[in-house]
Amino acid sequence: MLGDAVKQAIQSSYSRFLKSRQLNPRYGQKLMIAAIARALGGIRLDDEAKRTGDGHICVVEAGTGTGKTVAYLLATLPAAKALGKKVVVSTATVALQEQIVFKDLPDVKQHSGLDFHYGLVKGRGRYLCLSKLDRILADGHEELLFLYDDASAGVSPQDKALYQTMMDKLAESRWDGDRDSWPEELPQAAWSRVTTDHRQCTGRRCSFVRQCAFFKARDSLDEMDCIVANHDLVLADLALGGGAILPAPQDTIYIFDEAHHLPDKAINHFSAHSRVVSTSRWLGITEGQWKGLLEPLESAVYLMQIAAPMESALKAARSQLDGVQPLLAPYMAEMDRTSPTPRYRFPQGQVPAELERIAGHLQVAFDDIYRLLDKLCSEANKILESEHSPVPMADLEAIYPLLGSWCARAEANRDLWKSFADSTPDPKWPVARWITLIEYEDTVDFELVSSPILASHTLSQHLWEPCCGAVATSATLTALGTFDRFRLRAGTPGDATYEVVPSPFDFAQNGILRVPKGAVDGNQVEAHTQSIIRLLPELLDPRQGTLVLFASRRQMLDVNEGLPAEWRERILMQGNESKQLLLKLHRDRLDAGQGSVLFGLASFAEGVDLPGHYCEHVVIAKIPFAVPDDPVEAAMAEWIEAQGGNAFMQIAVPDAAVKLVQAAVVCCGPKRTKAWSQCWIAA
């Protein structure tokens, strides 16, 4: 339990920060610091530095302008230090991550008097694998590449030139192996060949480990008191059991900024999927190449004994998989083929008995392949560690990542089929299962997906329960005045501290919310679109900054097309340029005294900072109710109805309310100097 000394440290660092920055205390900021200090202050540790008791989670909705980053850093850093724990700050977006690392943390360190080390940590996939790069550039190993991904083409001369440039820059210390510090955007296909994951990496046994960008970054973690990461990286670490990349949850106080994204990110991380046709093709290629691949390892008798049943295991999986496609084909008739992602969702997640039966066999078949590859990898690792290898180390190092990537693929298939093998609905932990039709070139494939509907159980089990402490914050965590929606989705415990701290902005004075009289029903798509085309020139002042948010891309394009030419010239539309560039062009136009109108989809508003004259009107074309064909949302609605609830009131309305708030604060948040802001809604 934190003593008076820590409370004193928090108070004095805040006072010092305000004085040094010549800022006035903000009411909401003070409330937020107090709430976090109270929650983290209640944490007790046993003799082994493990938390005892609960109440270690603090959930704070902090309105725009609260100064929440400063609040959570000043409250958490001294508390974590007193507990002997690390702080992991996690964001959903790169923009916020950069702001925290390059602006807020240096600011807090310089002005608060707190002494701490901090740094940014990224996932392994953002770093170069030097071992892979070396093999690609070395003659004779290129032919292994296509075995990683059955759909990949060979290495083009341009890619090879790129890889050589990478190697040259590394050798001259002009590049550190971080994808984000490469001067241009690197194409994903070229990059994926030279990066790796935990399965393919030989770790400390790798002959390149001393120069390895990922391990250099990881080693620097030990020095850090405060690590800035993102939700995906934290969730990937938790999925590996926690402590694989980041400090272990029991040694960590997490701060989740933009916490409203955490549940959806968690659902993605813990879902399973597999494509039937491409997996069958991969099994066939692997079967054909298996003997030749292992040839260099023949003198390692034990490895060869482990590997012996592989061909029959691959054959068994492929023959079962070939029986799946005819079972899925009839569902094509029930899919909306005009949709970009034609899908069929199994009601209540329950798949037909015949598919369940085959899924059971496939679970066993892929588990056999997985266990065999896992054993091979672990034995290969032992050889890499030993001084006397029965096989050339270079050959083993070349084959190891391939075995690792196949092992991961077999594991993913095993998990998917396991979920399909027993699909009896569980009213407590519902699961959505569906088929997506994938058509490319002359191939028709079926992707099977199994996804939890709620992240609450997963987050509770992997995060909230094991962690030492956590803060979850965002400007939009409540819906319709309660935290119920967030608690349902994120699974934060009932005994957590829940606090709403007010924004310093006077929304009531700064904004006007108007619903046009005679608004057209949004379900009458054509009439609704025409009404927006008619209303926009009437409602807007062409010299001002405006943001128009649409619920569908089709309608956004149609409205743009339908407006008079002089209006179209002022429109900057999402999708035509990157978001950052659109916002810059918008600000430039307004700074030059010209009017500018941003067109975007509902999510465009999130995180957008357009103070003062940059945005004086927001037009919301339609209240953004969730897309009804999203399979997870549809399954959640079905589950709520099955529990006797009302999906519209419990999901659709709160979700729309959150989106409405996110859109409206763009316009009404910061203090206005010129005109009153106006937010128009066409129903």
Ligand code: SF4
């Ligand atoms: S340690 Fe792992 S990531 Fe680093 S170069 Fe070696 S195999 Fe690649």
